[in-house]
């Protein structure tokens with residue numbers, strides 16, 4: 001089974017490296033193309049992946065094609081590969097705003113899978129939201145689950161919710177990095193060395209995330225377990241509530257979602 005990647009930028013590279021770290025496929029089963037050839041030739045030298053001459057050769061040789069270019073480059077790429085897309089090929093999109101219908105119109109055939117991954121895929125800690133066109137059979141879905149499971153978790157949702165998932169899990173790493181940076185800045189202001197502050201802040205955030213994910217407890221319950229009556233945490237919570245933190249985060253999710261509508 002050959003997996004092709006059109007584009008090896010931030011997200012494509014995270015998925016490629018996530019897949020390479022697993023033993024799901026051999027490096028030689030990954031066929032890559034990017035106009036900046038050095039990006040994919042570097043992977044070829046380091047891991048033994050295959051560099052395609054162009055997107056047409058990549059599509060011809062791949063059973064699964066993951067299109068990992070910016071949303072405004074999708075149309076150009078889909079038109080370019082159209083002649084090599086057969087009914088059996090699985091075409092996976094990873095971009096906000098690119099609907100299954102739109103891809104079908106441009107390709108005319110193929111099994112279309114619409115996904116939204118996130119960059120923690122690079123270390124196997126990603127999560128990918130997935131939705132399928134009706135041409136995708138159960139065995140194809142199983143294959144798609146296996147591919148994205150090499151990079152972390154997956155959730156299968158209705159297509160109308162994919163761009164909502166994008167805001168919540170694909171944009172949010174950036175929001176969370178800002179939060180980590182701010183936590184660390186607070187610590188530095190109070191005298192912590194910068195490297196220690198990043199260690200403390202990042203581990204607290206990833207640990208808290210894992211508590212929600214793994215225990216299934218309500219985040220409010222977990223928050224209450226930290227918050228001693230008359231203690232230190234509630235003082236911090238008072239300030240965050242006064243500053244409108246929850247509302248700011250909700251507005252950020254809505255803004256990211258709305259932007260997806262006009263991206264293509």
Ligand SMILES: NC(=O)C1=CN([C@@H]2O[C@H](COP(=O)(O)OP(=O)(O)OC[C@H]3O[C@@H](n4cnc5c(N)ncnc54)[C@H](OP(=O)(O)O)[C@@H]3O)[C@@H](O)[C@H]2O)C=CC1
Nearest residue numbers: 006007008009010011012034068069070071094095117170
């Ligand atoms: N970054 C993220 O966290 C996430 C991104 N996404 C989506 O993933 C997609 C890729 O994003 P991202 O990796 O961040 O973007 P990047 O710009 O980092 O990567 C896109 C890559 O595609 C290359 N490229 C451009 N044109 C072509 C072409 N015709 N054929 C093959 N490759 C081409 C680009 O080269 P060049 O630089 O020379 O243009 C670049 O290396 C986007 O649609 C984005 O919305 C989805 C979820 C999360």
Ligand SMILES: O=C(O)[C@@H]1CCC=N1
Nearest residue numbers: 095096166170171172
């Ligand atoms: O900012 C973006 O447009 C991309 C899509 C989701 C995360 N990054």
